[in-house]
Amino acid sequence: MDLLGLYNYWIVILLMMAGFYIVISCGNLVKKIIGLNIFQTSVFILFISMGKVSGGTAPILAEGITRFSNPLPHVLILTAIVVGVATTSLGLAIVVRIHETYNTVNEDEIHQQDEDAE
Template identity: 70%
Template sequence: MGDWEFIVGHYNYWIAIFLAMTGLYIVIARGNLIKKLVGLNVFQSSVFILYISLAKVEGGTAPILARGIDIYSNPLPHVLILTAIVVGVATTALGLALVVRIRGEYGTIEEDDIHSQDESM
């Protein structure tokens, strides 16, 4: 396997990992709750890309049966990720509702300020 084939064969996975780590970094290093949720979404999409990359077949087409086509990509990861996207937006909505409630109670959505208010109580 040449260098070019090696890079193209693994490029999708590497970018997916890079995006996942960017999302993880936002979640653990940033204190703003909305930014944390955006980071969570970035992480989530990177996992979707990893799964869909594993489903791709060279020379294949979308898994919709048609005459004269023999090679299809793997439909099962597509089904999994379809479910994951919809569940993902449901959890995001719940997270954002919590953020709005926290803002209502504490007057801030910065993690450090919330902690210092909790300690001074």
């Protein structure tokens, strides 16, 4: 199989690993949320690109349309995008409250403050 012909999967893997790496490596909680977003986006692309049929058009019932892309993955991802937005907003809301309480959004500093309090 032609490796470059599967370029959509390469993009998915690249984005997924980049997002995952940001989540693990960044101490800044806002950046963690951004990493999480990139991670989720890669899965959206995985779903959307799998529904594509070469030479296919939009799935409309009309004269002359015989090949069309599978609309189901797209609909699924609409739901997943909504879930992603909800996760991001909840995550950011928690970060705001963490900032109000600890006066920082850096993981190490938060940990340090908890250690000192004990």
